Amino acid sequence: MKWKPENYPSMSPYLICSDGDALIGFVEQVFGGVLVRRFDRPDGSLMHAELRIDDSVLMLGGGATSAHSAAPHIHLYVPDVMAAFDRAVAAGATVVQEPQRKRADDDLRGGVQDSSGTTWWIASQ
Numbered sequence: 001m002k003w004k005p006e007n008y009p010s011m012s013p014y015l016i017c018s019d020g021d022a023l024i025g026f027v028e029q030v031f032g033g034v035l036v037r038r039f040d041r042p043d044g045s046l047m048h049a050e051l052r053i054d055d056s057v058l059m060l061g062g063g064a065t066s067a068h069s070a071a072p073h074i075h076l077y078v079p080d081v082m083a084a085f086d087r088a089v090a091a092g093a094t095v096v097q098e099p100q101r102k103r104a105d106d107d108l109r110g111g112v113q114d115s116s117g118t119t120w121w122i123a124s125q
Contacts, residue, residue, distance in 0.1 A: 012050075013072065013074055015058070015059070015061070015072060017061070020046030020060050021046060022115050023060055023116045026115070026116075027058060030087045031053050033052065034052045036052050037049065037050045046061075046062035048061055056076075071117040072118050073119045074120050077107075077123055079124065081099045081122050081123060085099050085110045088112040094112065095110075096113055097111040099122070107125050108123060108125075109121055
């Protein structure tokens, strides 16, 4: 008996956001995310969605819920930090930290905040 969907990690971040469609578009545009599943409410608003980013799955809940989350931070390794960072800014993200290496042996990492309030730490070794 399978205990999780095939090709899903054991743990996935779950974001509650007021504009799920905007966050889906941001993840698709910036990180090449692929919408795997989407469930809408009877009024057509987003209830739940799942997007694949490389080997991970990001789950989203729409804003018409009593559940509220503090603004989350997500760390994501990407092949090209500068390209992903530039795509995020072009998609309307606010710069939190320009990409930089804090030590010689550290990852190149930058931070942006999307319109839902999520801070994305984008890094490459």
